[in-house]
Amino acid sequence: MEINKENLLNAYERGFVNRDIDKVGHHPPRMIxxxxxxxxxxxxxxxxxxxxxxxxxxxxxxxxxxxxxxxxxxxxxxxxxxxxxxxxxxxxxxxxxxxxxxxxxxxxxxxxxxxxxxxxxxxxxxxxxxxxxxxxxxxxxxxxxxxxxxxxxxxxxxxxxxxxxxxxxxxxxxxxxxxxxxxxxxxxxxxxYVEEPMQRKVLEVIEDRSKYRYRGAEGPVIKPNAMQHEALNALDQLRQTGKDKGLVVSATGTGKTYLAAFDVQQFRPGRMLFLAHREQILDKSRNDFSNLLEGSQSDFGIFSGNQKTMDTKYLFATVQTLSREDNLKHFDPDDFDYIIVDEAHRSGADTYRRILDHFNPSFLLGMTATPERTDDVEIFSLFDYNIAYEIRLQQALEEEILAPFHYFGVTDYEKDGHMIDDTAALGRLTSSERIDHLLEKIKYYGHSGEVLRGLMFVSNREEAHAFSEALNARDYRTKALTGLNTQLERQEAVRNFENGGLDYIITVDIFNEGVDIPAINQVVMLRQTKSSIIFIQQLGRGLRKHDDKEYLTVIDFIGNYKNNYMIPIALTGDKSYNKDKLRKSLINRNAVSGVSTINFEAVAKEKIYQSINSTPVNRQSFLKEMHIYLKNKLGRMPTLLDYQKDIDVVDPFVILHKYSHYLEFLMKIKELDLNIAHSSHQLLTFLSGEIAEGKRIIETRLLRAVIQAPTGLQDFQLEMHRQGYHMTDGTMQSVLGVLTHQFHTEQDRKKYGAPLVEIIGDKIHPTHALTDALEDPLVDEQINQLLELSIENSRQYNQTVPLTINQKYSRKDACRLLEWNKDESSTMYGYKYKHGTCPIFITYHKNDMIEETIQYEDQFLDQNTLRWSTRSNRTLQSKEIRTILEAHSEGAPIHIFVKKDDDEGTDFYYLGRGRIDYDSLYETKMNDGLGRPVVMMNMVMEKTVDYELYKYLESNI
Known part of the structure; x- marks a missing residue:
């Protein structure tokens, strides 16, 4: 964009001479x-x-x-x-x-x-x-x-x-x-080249790199890392409250095994049992425990298909072997004081249940990276719903427990305008042209370290073998491993891989979990993302630290897949399914912690953006899955506030924007079978649609007050003012207009039913509709939950002003919060001057199908200046334009609302007030074939537009 010399000088005057000057400055000098x-x-x-x-x-x-x-x-x-x-x-x-x-x-x-x-x-x-x-x-x-x-x-x-x-x-x-x-x-x-000796590090990160080993006078001493230390304290506190079961949710590579060993060390059981589903996990776990715990090697035994030690102090058993009746009967129910269940998300299976039902330990510990099951089996009840501690991927990256990663979302093979999609045949997936395309990308993005040790995930067995043959023909050394390979074959391939005999292992799902190969320095994803859980499991295969790599390279080939929207969910860990957050995450360069980065090629980014816009994340079947997961996790029926607080489930407003209220949702998914009064249905619909988001908290505060007792109008107004909320006489009248429904349109009044409050004398009273609804315990509970949700959600809004910059509002919200006495959103169109204010609503990238006459050239010239055009058939002499110009010159504020495109729905980002640059006013004609007049002007933003939001609006996706 053309740079304005005067504004650049202003910016430098503010940056180097006087930070308090009141001049518009662009591109200021910045210390970063x-x-x-x-x-x-x-x-x-x-x-x-x-x-x-x-x-x-x-x-x-x-x-x-x-x-x-x-x-x-x-x-x-x-x-x-x-x-x-x-x-x-x-x-x-x-x-x-x-x-x-x-x-x-x-x-x-x-x-x-x-x-x-x-x-x-x-x-x-x-x-x-x-x-x-x-x-x-x-x-x-x-x-x-x-x-x-x-x-x-x-x-x-x-x-x-x-x-x-x-x-x-x-x-x-x-x-x-x-x-x-x-x-x-x-x-x-x-x-x-000879590498210069680096200064010896005092702290040496070793083995699975999830713990620290300090060099002591008598050799290595293993200590817990910061997050393990917190988890150990949490487990100890859990037991002090009388709990005998606990679940630890720990991201892949963060040291679950050593955490368990540390807890065994502090618990000091007479005997311990460690359960896993694979023998190779037992071998490594036994070695880790023996490195930490006191005792001779004979104290650590294996109970599996190949060896059946029974009387050791620390026993490591495969579930498949121990669960057999002829083996289990040799153990007394009280043999073990402490039992550990590795990969605890599997513990709902019959084999696990058989073992856990047999034994009676003093403490049962479950460990998993993915408590969210996709097979409708819940595990939380097995651990009495006691989640002792959670170590998330983002936290682990920030604490540098894991290797950092550089993720590259790259464009898959395209021919004649058609990209690989959900229906692509094997021949097209493994064609010579596509293989060449893949190898070109893989070579370009590379890997850390001198020796390539890559893991490729593909869609099916045939594809795995076809890829392996194709890469071997190009002088790569690869091995395809699928569920048909024996455990021995897998172990042999891994050893060969670790010893440098293979460049790639190409697999289908079997390496999602339970495999520890720290040397992996490149993960290649050649399949669509069907589950964010599986995505993270596969990413996690390469996140363990290793001396031969500084970081993990992740190359994700993104085709024309309908589930592409899951990629930003998996990478950021944001499972709210809030589309605004997903869209913005595509350009947010700080979406992951530490030195890790997320990078998308332009076409790949466009494919994800299209998937986000086109995917209905509020499908009833999906929301029901989320509900059942949260219900199992809590051990009770979740509330809306539970949804708000749990980062693993959908945003509660995804539910409330689809259903009239939460009870309706529960009835639709057949969690509740009840009939509530129609008036209560209307009241809950009003609270869910108008109050729950907490954009202006005063309505909520007033309702909570009048539910307790009639409230003095002036007393309430003074109390809100004393607490620092935005409160004027106009605000109070606006709040009353909303709760008495006088603000709402006739159509909304029919939907919302009777008012909630009424004015009698100088006091505000609850109406009979509200008091009657409170008589129903279930409705009363829902009212309280909606008001609590409103208070919780209100914290993201600045309640000292009517509108919060960078938050989203509808035209109806603007009418209400700018204290108009009626909802005039249906006739607002692009802008409207009323009651001393002028909100302007801009759709930045207009739909190609929109009529030419309303496709105006609204554009940010930079973060401080918006070029804005009026409606067509307007001149500088038009009454509408003269009114806005004159009112603004006398102090009437102009409020700027912008959304990227119509796919974002009806809400707009509020960017703050704009000031008309009267010197920029000019009248021109539209390029619509009719030469309709239009007025153009620059709006100087009172607050510089947030850079991330500005970049999002300006981006081409």
Missing amino acids: INSKEENVLSSMLDEMEVCDSFSISVAFITEGGLATLKTTLHELAKRNVKGRIITSTYLNFNKPKVFKALLGIPNIEVRVTGKEGFHAKGYVFRNRHYTSMFIGSSNLTDAALKKNYEYNLKLTSLENGAVIQHFNSQFEVLWNDSAPVDDAWVDAYAQS
Whole structure:
């Protein structure tokens, strides 16, 4: 976008002279420090995406740092945008593999300087309007760009600026004095390369990397990591309250086995039983326990098909073997004080039940990464609904318990305009052209470390074998493993893989869980995402830390699949099924913690966006599944507030936007069989649709007050004012208008029934409709739940003002919260001036089917300025336009509401107040063939539009 010179000067005056100046400034200088809210990487990629060329000068580059740029570089290459990088061999920090990876990026030219003490860090991105420069302390490493405490200054310059010209000239001098990097240079560097010894780390992360081993005077001493420590405290507190069962939900790779061993250490049982479903899990678990617990090796025994030790202190048994009656009868019910169930989500099976029914331990511990079952078997009751502790993927990444990952959502093979989809035949999936496409992408995105150890997930057995044959024919070493392979064959393949004899194991589902191969440095997904649970299980195969990898590469080939919407759910862990959150997560560069990143190629992103928009996430069958899961988890009927607080289930408003109220939902899914009075149905419909979201909490506070006793009007108004809520005489009248239904349209009044309050004298009373409804205990409970939900949800709104910036509102909400006495949303259209306010509603990307005469060119010029057009057939002399202009000049506020497109429904993001730039007013004619007049003007935003939201609105998806 063309940059305004005056506004740029204003921004620099505010940035370097006086931060309090009242001038509109664009592209201000900014100090960027990595935090949860922002980081250098996201700001840099934003500029990189729109550049026409770039120059980077950095001393150090890592594979992970380069990986964070690869998707954007791929998109730039499609636009023929090229860049140059100057780096060094200082301290031999840059590995030969990094230079090989740089050579594999077609739109980058690289040179190496021999300048002594070279330690520069500068990133410059040019487009035809301006140049952005990042100068500071960040090298091209994923830690420096996203996690480390770094100082980086972002500056924006016009091309003739002295600073940028100085940088350009210095870069050219250095470039001309540097050696070009080509294959011959890399080969020579690799032959002479000797890795400099790094400073020895005090903390050494070992084995499954979920625990810490400190080097003590007498050898290694294993200690719990931070999250294990919290879980151990939680288990101890659970037992202190008299509980004898507990469930720990722990993300894959976070050290469930060692956590169990630590708890056994603090519990000190006479005997312990560890249950697993595979013998190879027993071997590793026994070794882990023996590393931690005191005792000789003879204290740790295996009870399985191959060996049947029975009298050891710590017994590790396969469920299949122990559950047989002829084996189980040899054990007394009181033999074990402490029983551990590994992969506890399986414990609903008959084999597990048989064992758990037989024994009577003092404490039963269940461990699982995925308590959400897809086979309608619930496990929570087995552990008395005691969830002792939960370790989530995002938390584990933040605590650096897991290896970081760089996820690449890439575009699957497309031919003649048709992409791989749900119905693709095997021949098309394994065609030579598609194999070439896949290998090109896999090679481009690469892997961490010198040796490739990849795991591929495909859709079916035939595909696995076909892929293996095709890759082997191209000199890859692969092995297909399916459910038809024996346990021995699987173990042999894993050993061969770990020893470097295989590049890939290609599998169908059997490696989703129960397999521990920390060396995996690349996971390739060649199947549609049918379940977010399975997605995370498969991602988790590579998240264990290993000395030979810095991070995990995840390459997900995204075709034209209807379930693509599950990908952002799986990656972010947000299972609310809130479509707004899912859409925004596609462009949120901070969706995962630590140095991990999520990257989508443009076409792949578009496919996910289409899936989000087209998928009905409020299907009754799906909502019923969510309900049953939460009911099983809680051990009782869930309330709406339970939905609000549990991150594993759908947002309660997904239910309330589909059904009139929660009781109706429960009746529809046959959880309740009841008849409630029609008046109660209407009252619950009103509370669910108008009050529960808590956009203005005063209605809720008033209802709670009058349910207790008649409330003085003035007393209530003063109390709300005292508590800091937005409250004027107009607010009070608006609240009463809503609760007496005078605000609502005739159609809504019929739907909502009788008013809830009435004014008698100077007091507000509940109506008979409300008091009668409260007589029904079930309805009374629902009313209380809706009011509690309203209070809980109101916390995301700033209640000191009528409207909260960045929150979503409908036209009807705007009428209510701007204190209009009637709902005039049906006649508001794009904007309406009324009662001293003018809300403007903008659909940013209008549907192609919309009539030409209303497709106006509303557009953000930048985060501070919106170019806005009026309705057609309006001139500067039109009464409607003159009224708005004159009223605004006298202080009448203009409120700006925007949504990306009509697929977002009826709600708009509130971006704050806009101020008309009267100098920008002009009258023009629409390009509609009729030459209809229209008035254009710039709105200067009172508050700079939130960058993530601005980027979302401006994005092409």
